[in-house]
Amino acid sequence: MNRRLRRQNTIAIAVLRGMVGLLVVLLVWIVVQLVTSGWSELTRGGFYTKVPNIGGPGGGVGPQLYNTVYVLILSMLFALPIGLAGGIFFAEYAGTGRLTNLLRRASETLATLPSIVVGLFGYALFVQATHSHPSRLAAALSLTVINLPYVVRISEDALRALPPALREGSLALGATRWQTVSRVLLPAALPALITGAIIAAGRVFGEAAAILFTGSNFSLTAHANYTLNPLDAGDTLAVNLYVFRIQAEPNVVTDARAYADGVAALLVMAVLVFNVGARLLGRAAVRRLQRTA
Amino acid sequence: MTAIERMPDPVALSPVPQPQPPERSTTAVLAAAPLSAPLKMSVHNLHCYYSDFLAVRNVSLEIPEGQITAIIGPSGCGKSTVLRSINRMNDLIPGFRSTGSIMLDGEDLLGPQSDAIAMRRRVGMLFQRPNPFPASIFDNVAYGLRIAGGVPRKQLTEIVEQSLERAALLDEVKDRMDRSALGLSGGQQQRLCLARALAVDPEVILMDEPCSALDPIATLRIEDLMRELAGQVTQVIVTHNMQQAARVSDATAFMLMGEGRAGELVEISPTVELFRNPRDRRTEDYITGRFG
């Protein structure tokens, strides 16, 4: 009897480990596959700066890359202040009553909205209701809806992680709640907040569905220029990948497959950079916190 | 004054009035243990390491069959480590290792061929805080039988009821066997854990400060159960409560934190001897309350 049980135990745990191993292999394969396929494009300098080339090789994703950063920064400009305020509220000012509960639930609900639904909402509010056309501003505002719950949670967590002694020390010296928050807590939580902002940015970097509905022209080549006007439309990298595939415009950009591989590889590399960057910053943040604590 | 006269009266120390004083006088209990019983288990030259830290140095113990052996000593002296080494629970802790031998009926539990899992069905354990599974009372007691396998349903029910009876819990729970064990009081939960351990019919039960989370009345009930089980089951109890050791055990081992913060065995004697005539000065200091 005991031998049977031991054998079951060994087999079950081996199967478990095998499944995890399979996933790891899959992940490694995904990253390697994407990066190597797109390597030729990634290492070609023009890829990052040139516009998509109609009917010829040597095009690039310059405008799309520019748009991605543009929209990301614009949406962060909206999401960070509002989200930070909300996070401060939940960490420092909120009680435990029903109102707080409701507010929290709302934030959590926002976080679970599918991005395509946010895209439709963004279209309805920022494009249709304003009687305008798809624009990067509309895209940024839609992204804010997606971003906001993350920023709230990150801010709240960063503030809660601070030692209570910090808070108590400031209040005991006669400071108001707001003075404590602005002069003591926020500076102390800054590293964690920055790390969190980077993570949130990383998540939004690959967002496509919401932007598709609010900022895109569904064409690789129209408006594929570097502009500053937020009311201009523009594709981001992720949107570009999708539009490219769906439009199946191989005759618009030659080396179509290489081009798409390049975009995919660039997106993956960006994720890794964000991830590693946030991790390194996170470690530095912890070290700094331990020094001030 | 002998050590036992200096020892505080266990009845007077209880913060809650006793329901009834123990039937037997303290001295009578201490004198009752027969010391010529065969050895059920013995520990030889046990050293325990948590990674590089030596936590227990060279402990050797004898555990006679059918008797209650207590291990006492101040916090941190390694008594729990020794106890948990006996049923190899410390194996679950990464970085733990031990040297020496632990004999159960002549077989070395620390030997390379030894089957820890099978051994744990012969050597059961009660923990400091009751730890029933979040499942029904019935499922808790039946757990050990189910994982061993091969017990038909009807027999299962019989054994579960028997075990609950032996743990003096059956009357209190017999009409709610399907309800969650977490609804029981602390004392009831500990008796449930005892029933759970008894269900697999162990030869030895180890108890790691089983009453430290319980109120005095629940404590006395557990002690009564221990006395009832003596003879059928060999028991080893770690306790920080000297009076408890004096009340229930046949032999007592006294441990102390020694050099380098490693626990050592100071002495082990029949309980009467230890409390009346401790051989070691440190034992006498401890039981008269000079420290610890």
Next chain:
Amino acid sequence: MAGGQGGGAVTPPAPGRDGAAAVPGLRRRSRVIDQGARYVVFGGAAFNVVLVVLVVAFLLQHAWPTISSIGLRNFFTSTDWQPDAGISFGVGMFGALAPIVGSFLVVALALLIAVPFAIAVAVFITDTNPIVGERFIRPAVEVFVGIPSVVYGYLGFITLLPLLRHIAPPGRDGSGVLAAGIVLAVMIVPTIATISADGLYSVPVTLREGSAALGATQWQTIRRVLLPAARPQIISGIVLGFARAMGEALAVALVIGDVNVIPNIAKEGIGALLQPFTTMTVTITDGVDKLAINPDGTAARYMLAVVLLFVTFVAIILVRLAARGRRGSRA
């Protein structure tokens, strides 16, 4: 937890009462700022509620024409979907049964594949290999999460579909429910695994010890004690994975073929999984370029979004109920 750090209970000593009324004007200004700040941060939090309300309101408003003119029964039971025919022919058809069925089919398949793997990962990290799990598997999971969904879809398109073409009936390109299910499964494993791992972490060590002390093997402890104890969180994770899979649009769109015909499982068996199909999200997406010029079709798509939102909300409520139920029985 929210009120833990002096929430509402601590007020600084009033100025002047201790005798040192140093700069009364400054004190007053600080208090005004403090009051103002209170409102500002509350506004930040309340903004979330405003947004949720706005989203629901706008969706309903734009979906309304579907309800009023087309009728819900037709919407939910007919498979006749030609929403854009109205542009050219004046009348469109708006039977959305196919996309709805497709969504549930694809998500069910994705869960079927993902849940065993996700639980395996969770158990690996918390129980069988915690050292390797924390150092390598957790970061790996985070990378998984970070990869944009479009990239998963693209990868599925260029590698998975050719693979599936080998086993598909001739003439098919490999797209369909199976491809979408696999891609979604890979995407939701991290979600389910992370939440399940948190649940397993919170099982008290002493339960594990109790099981081991009774002579259970590691697998017996996992199966009989740990997993049941973490069941509420595991279910939460699964439901969250369900919601995420339901809402995924672009990745699915790239591998499912976007054809509005329900595959005939009775006739084709497994082959039905390799037939191009569609989901709610895909159907919404394929109308993105005609939003302005096709009001009826667009309204129908908003209606689909409302259905999607409803399903997501129900899932979230279920998760909350499960969490509360566990806290109740722990008493």
